[in-house]
Amino acid sequence: MQIIKTVAEMKDFVHKIKAAGKSLALVPTMGYLHQGHLTLMREAKAACNTVVTSIFVNPLQFGVGEDYEEYPRDLTRDAQLAEPAGVDAIFAPAVAEMYPKGYHTFVDVEEITNHLCGRSRAGHFRGVTTVVNKLFNIVQPDKAFFGQKDAQQVLVIKRMVADLNMNLEIVTVPIVREEDGLAMSSRNVYLTPEERRAALMLNRSLQQAKAAIEAGERRGSAIRDMIVQTIETEKLANIDYVEVVAMSSLEPQEKLEGEILIALAVRFGKTRLIDNIMLTV
Numbered sequence: 001m002q003i004i005k006t007v008a009e010m011k012d013f014v015h016k017i018k019a020a021g022k023s024l025a026l027v028p029t030m031g032y033l034h035q036g037h038l039t040l041m042r043e044a045k046a047a048c049n050t051v052v053t054s055i056f057v058n059p060l061q062f063g064v065g066e067d068y069e070e071y072p073r074d075l076t077r078d079a080q081l082a083e084p085a086g087v088d089a090i091f092a093p094a095v096a097e098m099y100p101k102g103y104h105t106f107v108d109v110e111e112i113t114n115h116l117c118g119r120s121r122a123g124h125f126r127g128v129t130t131v132v133n134k135l136f137n138i139v140q141p142d143k144a145f146f147g148q149k150d151a152q153q154v155l156v157i158k159r160m161v162a163d164l165n166m167n168l169e170i171v172t173v174p175i176v177r178e179e180d181g182l183a184m185s186s187r188n189v190y191l192t193p194e195e196r197r198a199a200l201m202l203n204r205s206l207q208q209a210k211a212a213i214e215a216g217e218r219r220g221s222a223i224r225d226m227i228v229q230t231i232e233t234e235k236l237a238n239i240d241y242v243e244v245v246a247m248s249s250l251e252p253q254e255k256l257e258g259e260i261l262i263a264l265a266v267r268f269g270k271t272r273l274i275d276n277i278m279l280t281v
């Protein structure tokens with residue numbers, strides 16, 4: 001497995017793969033890899049000959065006062081995990097390699113970025129779509145793999161790919177969870193043991209909502225209130241948002257029908273966690 005740090009070397013690697021007629025998959029990450037990321041990599045390897053994973057903590061997608069500086073980074077550890085998952089090359093550029101002096105171009109998907117995380121993290125998705133667009137141009141993958149953990153991100157990327165006529169397939173992988181149900185996240189390492197225990201309420205509240213819908217509840221507000229009340233039983237939990245929305249538009253839904261996304265973001269101390277569940281009603 002190669003570790004590549006410059007755009008020029010990455011393009012050279014891609015050129016050789018394409019010249020050999022091999023298919024190429026990209027798994028974009030911010031590193032500090034866990035089983036969620038590794039599942040994406042294994043699926044990528046099952047689908048394509050060659051897998052490139054990018055490891056780049058993208059400053060553009062962090063807001064003022066967010067955790068850009070503290071975000072965990074360990075490329076040596078990541079390389080040891082990525083290689084057995086089938087990765088052929090890690091692309092780990094420095095910030096100045098991706099955004100050199102004079103950089104002034106951004107990609108902005110409108111409308112669906114006004115909801116959920118887009119509302120509470122101004123500029124976040126502009127940072128995501130800009131960096132992902134650059135990664136697609138550099139790596140030219142046939143397929144790119146994203147986790148359902150970031151449900152809105154998947155929709156935003158798919159919108160960008162469709163709107164800009166990009167020539168690749170976006171593959172979505174279900175959420176990978178710890179045994180006790182907590183969605184895996186690089187940010188889980190920030191949690192104190194008490195916060196870690198309290199965070200179990202996220203998946204529990206989503207499961208409770210799912211059970212209520214399966215039992216016939218069709219009022220979006222009732223489902224939302226139920227989740228809020230369940231999470232608020234945990235004193236350490238500070239809700240950013242809980243939303244019951246239509247999967248396609250991310251607009252809040254009062255009468256539940258079709259494909260529904262229940263998404264939430266909750267703070268435990270300084271750590272902001274997200275989770276979600278998709279249901280067809």
Ligand code: AMP
Pocket residue numbers: 028029030031036037040145146147148149150173174175176177183184185186
């Ligand atoms: P990140 O490094 O957090 O930016 O995540 C990189 C990719 O891994 C994104 O497509 C995420 O949605 C995906 N991912 C992160 N955590 C999980 C998880 N627990 N299950 C599935 N995919 C995940």
